[in-house]
Every structure is written in structure tokens, then in C-alpha cells.
Amino acid sequence: MRRLLTVAVLAGAAAALCGCGSGSGRAPEQVIGQKGLKSGQFIEPRGLTVSNDGGIICVDTTGRVQRFSPEGEFVTVWRVPSTEKGRPEGLAIDLDGNILVADTHYSRVLEYPPRGGDIVVEFGSHGEEPGQMVYPLAVAVSSRGEIYVAEYGGASERVQRFSAEGKYISGWGRYGTGMGEFRRPSGIAIDSSDRVYVADAGNHRVQRFTAEGEYLDEFGTQGRGEGNLSYPYDVAVSGDRAAVCEYGNCRVSVFTLDGEFVSSWGGPGSEPGLFATPWCIAVGPRGRLYVADTKNNRVQVFDAGWKN
Numbered sequence: 001m002r003r004l005l006t007v008a009v010l011a012g013a014a015a016a017l018c019g020c021g022s023g024s025g026r027a028p029e030q031v032i033g034q035k036g037l038k039s040g041q042f043i044e045p046r047g048l049t050v051s052n053d054g055g056i057i058c059v060d061t062t063g064r065v066q067r068f069s070p071e072g073e074f075v076t077v078w079r080v081p082s083t084e085k086g087r088p089e090g091l092a093i094d095l096d097g098n099i100l101v102a103d104t105h106y107s108r109v110l111e112y113p114p115r116g117g118d119i120v121v122e123f124g125s126h127g128e129e130p131g132q133m134v135y136p137l138a139v140a141v142s143s144r145g146e147i148y149v150a151e152y153g154g155a156s157e158r159v160q161r162f163s164a165e166g167k168y169i170s171g172w173g174r175y176g177t178g179m180g181e182f183r184r185p186s187g188i189a190i191d192s193s194d195r196v197y198v199a200d201a202g203n204h205r206v207q208r209f210t211a212e213g214e215y216l217d218e219f220g221t222q223g224r225g226e227g228n229l230s231y232p233y234d235v236a237v238s239g240d241r242a243a244v245c246e247y248g249n250c251r252v253s254v255f256t257l258d259g260e261f262v263s264s265w266g267g268p269g270s271e272p273g274l275f276a277t278p279w280c281i282a283v284g285p286r287g288r289l290y291v292a293d294t295k296n297n298r299v300q301v302f303d304a305g306w307k308n
Contacts, residue, residue, distance in 0.1 A: 025273025026265040028300040029288065032072040035297035037062065040074035045299060048292040049091040049099070050284030051114065057099055058292065058299060061087045065101065067116060070285075072301070078116040082106060089279075090138035090187075094164065095145045102136040102149065109139055109149060109166065123166030124149075128156045131168035138188040138234070140196075142211060150185040150198055157182035159198060159213065172213035177203055180215040187234030187245070187280070191257060197242060199232040206235050206244060206255075219259025224249055227261035238283040241307045245281035245291060250274070252281065252291060254306060263308065270296055 033042045047059040054070030063083035067075045080088055086105030094100060097114040098121075108124035124133045134153030141147055145164035151157075158173035173182050183202025190196055194211040204222035206229070209215055220229035230248025237243075241262065244253045251266030252275075266275045276295030283289055287304030 024265055024267055025269070025271060026302060026306070028272050029303045030072055030301040031272055032056065032068060032299040032301065033058075033297060039077055040066070040068070042066075042297045042299075044279075044294050044297060045292040046087070046089045046279045046294060047091040047102070048280040048282050048290055048299065049093050050282050050288075050290055051093050051097060052285065054285045054288075056284075056290060056299065057091055057093075059088050059091055059101065063087050065091075065099070065112070065116060076116050078112070080110065081119070090136065090150075091280075092139040092141050092147075094141045094147070100139045100141070100147065102139045104135050104137060107133040107136065109133075109136060109147070109162075111166075121166055123162065128154050130171060131160070131162075133160070137184075137186050138199075140188045140190050142190050142194045143192070144194065144211075146211075148188055148190065148196060150182075150188045152182070152184045152186075157185060159185065159188065159196065159209075161211075161213070170213060172209070179218070180207070180209075180213075182207075187232070189235045189237045189242070191237045195257075197235045197237060199235045199244065201231045201233055201247070204229045204232065204248075206232060206242065206259075208257075208259075217259060219255055220244070226264065227253075227255075229253065233279050234281045236281045236283045236289065238287050238289075239307065243281055243283070243289055243306060245278045247277050247279065250276060250278065252278070252289070252306070265306075272300065275300075 044061040056068040090102030092100045099112045101110040107126035111121035136151040138150040147162040157175040160171035186201040187199030196209045205220040207218040233247040234245040250268040253264040254262040279294040280292035289302040
């Protein structure tokens with residue numbers, strides 16, 4: 001409980017820091033949503049993914065999962081089974097187009113068909129044994145269809161690897177600041193070589209691993225300058241670039257896959273191109289970048305020029 005409280009306090013401090021100063025915005029190609037409970041509106045979107053055809057799927061703090069067309073038009077909505085304990089955070093698409101939801105406070109992953117509806121697969125239960133979960137925050141799928149889940153809580157600051165059917169394969173990590181250790185691993189991405197990138201939020205870095213969990217390298221140190229990170233809540237990979245969503249700095253930072261800083265943009269604000277505690281980031285077809293701009297209750301979409 002002490003560690004969970006510490007994380008909450010740190011995140012609150014990051015939010016306060018993000019609310020100060022001004023930023024440099026990159027004009028988005030599109031802005032989707034606004035605050036509200038109607039279809040197509042959001043109450044603090046936290047999870048985001050994009051299907052192979054460009055469809056946008058987003059979950060917010062009401063427990064609603066909404067799907068939008070590639071043009072950003074509302075298509076459908078459904079709810080996760082329960083939200084009394086808390087709301088889900090992570091989303092991903094598997095090789096068959098099914099939607100995976102990291103149901104954070106219920107210690108499980110839910111799988112829905114591509115257009116939503118009834119749950120077709122569910123795996124995970126509360127605990128710290130292999131295959132169990134405490135608070136799963138993020139989920140990603142490799143080219144082999146294997147499912148990777150990042151979680152925190154208890155001693156289980158770790159990444160677990162499952163088959164496409166949800167059967168446990170392996171896992172790695174523990175609470176700490178060393179190589180292969182985590183403090184709130186909040187986001188996860190997989191590149192074309194099936195290397196795994198973990199947004200290690202409390203350690204202000206992104207760590208890279210082999211598909212089997214062998215530590216390779218890392219990038220980012222705490223700060224506000226170029227190449228620094230502040231509470232990186234998510235990471236997305238496209239081609240030879242990694243985009244990092246910084247909750248603390250209210251910006252997006254771009255790196256090469258080897259960790260060299262390329263560019264950053266954003267900053268605190270409500271104008272297009274600025275952010276308020278962005279929580280999640282995803283890459284879609286044609287290299288477009290999607291950012292869950294959480295406190296602004298919207299999704300911002302950027303063209304492929306973000307890689308420059």
C-alpha cells in the first residue's frame with residue numbers, strides 16, 4: 001500500500017508540474033472528441049489503440065470502450081463488465097483484429113471481437129504468481145501473436161508474456177531502479193524485430209528487451225530538457241522511431257530505436273498541439289500518431305511528420 005500511495009503522490013506532483021509554463025505545439029492533423037458522456041465524447045481517455053484499417057479504439061475513465069472510423073467518426077461503444085474497483089487503462093489489437101483490454105483493477109485481460117460486443121477470452125487473476133496479475137496497465141502483441149502485459153503493484157513490477165490464447169509463457173522484472181527493474185511500467189510497445197520497449201514511468205526511462213526478456217539497453221533520464229523524460233506513461237514504435245508520451249512534461253518526445261533524441265513537441269495547454277497529462281500513445285497506418293490527451297478529454301492525431 002505504501003508503494004501505491006507513493007506512485008499516486010508522484011503522479012500528482014507530475015500533474016502539477018505539467019500544469020505550469022508554456023509549450024511548443026505541433027499542429028495536429030485531427031482532434032477527436034470533447035468532454036462529455038455522449039457517444040464520441042470522453043471523460044479522461046486513458047487507453048488507445050489503432051486497428052490495421054485505421055479504426056481508433058479508446059477507453060476512458062467511465063469504463064466505456066469506443067470505436068471510431070479512420071476518419072474519426074463514432075462507430076460503436078460498449079462497457080467493460082465492472083468499474084466499481086477502478087477503470088481499465090491499456091488497449092491493443094491482436095493478429096486477428098480482436099481488441100485486448102488491460103482491465104487494470106480487476107487483474108485480468110479481456111478480449112473482444114473487432115467490432116466490440118461480448119467478451120470472447122479472459123485471462124488473469126489477482127496475485128503475484130506466474131500468470132496472475134496485480135494491476136495490469138498495458139498490453140501489446142508481437143508479430144508471433146504473443147501477448148505482453150506490463151503490471152505494477154506488490155512486488156510485481158514486471159512484464160509477463162502469454163500465448164495468443166492467454167497461456168503464461170514467461171515473465172521478468174521486479175520493483176527497483178536497476179537494469180530490468182521497474183517503478184510503474186505504464187506502457188509497452190514491440191518493434192518489427194519483436195524487441196520489447198517498456199515505458200518505466202517512475203524511473204523516467206524507456207527500457208528495451210529481447211522478446212524473451214533479456215535486457216538490451218535504455219534511454220531517458222529525469223528532466224525537462226531534450227532527451228529527458230518525466231513520467232513516460234507510454235511508448236509507441238514505428239519504423240526506426242519511438243514516440244514517448246510524457247505525463248509529467250505534457251509532451252511527446254521522439255527517439256531513434258537506439259535511444260538517440262530526435263525531437264519533442266507539446267507542453268501544457270488546451271490548444272491543439274498542446275497536452276494536459278497525456279496518458280497513452282499509438283501508431284496507425286501510414287505512420288500517423290495518436291495521443292490520448294487525457295485531461296483535455298480528446299485524442300489528437302498527427303501525420304507521419306512526427307518522425308522528423
